[in-house]
Amino acid sequence: MDSSEFRRRGKEMVDYIADYLEGIERYPVYPDVEPGYLQPLLPTAAPQEPETYEDIIKDIEKIIMPGVTHWQSPYFFAYFPTACSYPAMLADMLCGAIGCIGFSWAASPACTELETVMMDWLGKMLELPEAFLAGKAGEGGGVIQGSASEATLVALLAARTKVIRQMQAVSPELTQAAIMEKLVAYTSDQAHSSVERAGLIGGVKLKAIPSDDNFSLRGSALQEALEQDKAAGLIPFLVVATLGTTSCCSFDNLLEVGPICNQEGIWLHIDAAYAGSAFICPEFRYLLNGVEFADSFNFNPHKWLLVNFDCSAMWVKRRTDLTGAFKMDPVYLKHSHQESGLITDYRHVKLSHEFESLVRQDPRFEICTEVILGLVCFRLKGSNQLNETLLQRINSAKKIHLVPCCLRDKFVLRFAVCARTVDSAHVQLAWEHIRELASGVLKAEKE
Ligand SMILES: *Cc1c(COP(=O)(O)O)cnc(C)c1O
Numbered sequence: 001m002d003s004s005e006f007r008r009r010g011k012e013m014v015d016y017i018a019d020y021l022e023g024i025e026r027y028p029v030y031p032d033v034e035p036g037y038l039q040p041l042l043p044t045a046a047p048q049e050p051e052t053y054e055d056i057i058k059d060i061e062k063i064i065m066p067g068v069t070h071w072q073s074p075y076f077f078a079y080f081p082t083a084c085s086y087p088a089m090l091a092d093m094l095c096g097a098i099g100c101i102g103f104s105w106a107a108s109p110a111c112t113e114l115e116t117v118m119m120d121w122l123g124k125m126l127e128l129p130e131a132f133l134a135g136k137a138g139e140g141g142g143v144i145q146g147s148a149s150e151a152t153l154v155a156l157l158a159a160r161t162k163v164i165r166q167m168q169a170v171s172p173e174l175t176q177a178a179i180m181e182k183l184v185a186y187t188s189d190q191a192h193s194s195v196e197r198a199g200l201i202g203g204v205k206l207k208a209i210p211s212d213d214n215f216s217l218r219g220s221a222l223q224e225a226l227e228q229d230k231a232a233g234l235i236p237f238l239v240v241a242t243l244g245t246t247s248c249c250s251f252d253n254l255l256e257v258g259p260i261c262n263q264e265g266i267w268l269h270i271d272a273a274y275a276g277s278a279f280i281c282p283e284f285r286y287l288l289n290g291v292e293f294a295d296s297f298n299f300n301p302h303k304w305l306l307v308n309f310d311c312s313a314m315w316v317k318r319r320t321d322l323t324g325a326f327k328m329d330p331v332y333l334k335h336s337h338q339e340s341g342l343i344t345d346y347r348h349v350k351l352s353h354e355f356e357s358l359v360r361q362d363p364r365f366e367i368c369t370e371v372i373l374g375l376v377c378f379r380l381k382g383s384n385q386l387n388e389t390l391l392q393r394i395n396s397a398k399k400i401h402l403v404p405c406c407l408r409d410k411f412v413l414r415f416a417v418c419a420r421t422v423d424s425a426h427v428q429l430a431w432e433h434i435r436e437l438a439s440g441v442l443k444a445e446k447e
Helices: 003-022 053-067 086-098 109-125 148-170 176-180 193-202 219-231 254-264 275-280 282-288 319-326 347-360 384-397 424-446
Strands: 141-145 183-188 205-209 235-242 267-271 296-299 312-316 365-367 375-380 403-407 410-416
Touching (some): 148 176, 148 183, 148 193, 148 296, 148 319, 183 193, 219 235, 235 254, 254 267, 275 282, 312 319, 347 375, 375 384, 384 424
Parallel strands (some): 183 205, 183 235, 235 267, 267 296
Antiparallel strands (some): 141 312, 365 375
């Protein structure tokens, strides 16, 4: 492809994209394919002769699109939203063209400096405490990670390195292995699975502390676990708190948990992957109160802030905790500026309450947790089996797409307002559809 063909195909692609997104409601939100559907439709090896561009685009329509789950469809109410917007797509194109990799300041100064400044902007929008900002001479700052899972892992590894160094400074005879055996990290039983996985990758114990009746991690439960483990000779070093849990969008109690972490010298990391974007709104900023106690904080602009995947924003109070833990200095990365130290839609909420009030008007259903942001957890009053059947019917009808969660021993349906283009009509259609299927399920149960 030469530049003149690129100009032509690029314009066609922009049209293709705009047509796709404008017409997305024409596609079934969830694909009607079986596992392994694609392999028989493709040659077993790359073709020896090139195919025409037209043929490739036809294949996309014919064999790829039928296997796509359309996350940007206004009938997609599963998981959490994943952001998608025209400006973000244009920016991705430009990034692709510049094609730089910003592993050091010299590798592309604008890349590093823009990241630092934008992370400060974003931090100010959230009203993060000054300590998390790079500013002109701050010790904190932000860095973009690929995902919230990576941010949790980075926090865990940094906290691990820090505690090992602290202990070895006092007792040089202690080996890293001897210390790691005793390290223990904590999170709530509602935390995202990536927290447990970070513990596995980091080779440390991770304990899930029971949450309270509102699925919130409380100070007393944490304190109890700490006392027990310290008495058993273990070394608590990290707490991962969640603001906006994945199952039901509950909030850990930072004002209780934070001071305990500070008193005990335990690193506090906050995972606000989904909810973080909402804290920009003054009416939701209170949910972030207590962030001042944290050592690191993270949320995903690629979930709810119109930035396409992947963009996970992470801040730390002391940049040296990260740079110190992971520093590598191969000679090819050295450059002369190195030592300066300076370089380094809320409509959804309304719609979720609209859905909530529809559910509350139907006495066959119940709302399972308080609706705070864009997620509604609901179920049919009755057995788990009944609700599993309902979900099965919903997802095999393929008109809308939902995923479940388990809250304690209850099987619960999650209605997450996802696409940028969802409006009240979609929500009402979705609810009518759910009610209809529910009637069928209840009728079948009676018979
Ligand atoms: C979505 C989510 C994650 C995972 O985010 P990734 O960026 O996909 O790793 C982690 N924690 C919470 C609370 C989430 O909602």
